[in-house]
Amino acid sequence: MTPTLTATTRRRLDIQGFDTISTATLAKVAPWFRLAFGLCTVIAGIGTALASPIVVWALVPIAALGAIVPVHPFDLIYNVGIRYLRGTGPLGTGIAVPPSARMTFIARCSARACCIATRESPSSTKPGTRISIAKKS
DSSP, rough: OOOOOOOHHHHIIIIIIISSOOOHHHHHHHGGGGGHHHHHHHHHHHHHHTTTTHHHHHHHHHHHHHHSSSOTHHHHIIIIHHHHHTTTOOOOSGGGOOOOOOOHHHHHHHHHHHHHHTTSSHHHHTTTOOOSOOOOO
């Protein structure tokens, strides 16, 4: 079965800078573009749900590496294993680096801001506390 892209997905990828890459080529790897962001979201969610600064702080070096190097550390999971099982090309080199990295930069800045904001949450400054939005009578 040949993978396809919907018109909406193709338009969104074009906005992100993938407009010079053929639809057939993008269709093979498009589902994996969100792997790094998905894993970061899951780990941040677990850290937030557990009120664990250690789990959230573990994302800081990953976000820093993602901002510095051209291949996100979580893309290596795909590049080293999944792509061989799927028979597709690597992420982060060639196909996956758009001519304009502006969208990636914005996403990485957002991730850093989230990590910084979570670091200052009440549960990280006073372990065991929670924010209560209920009215106190």
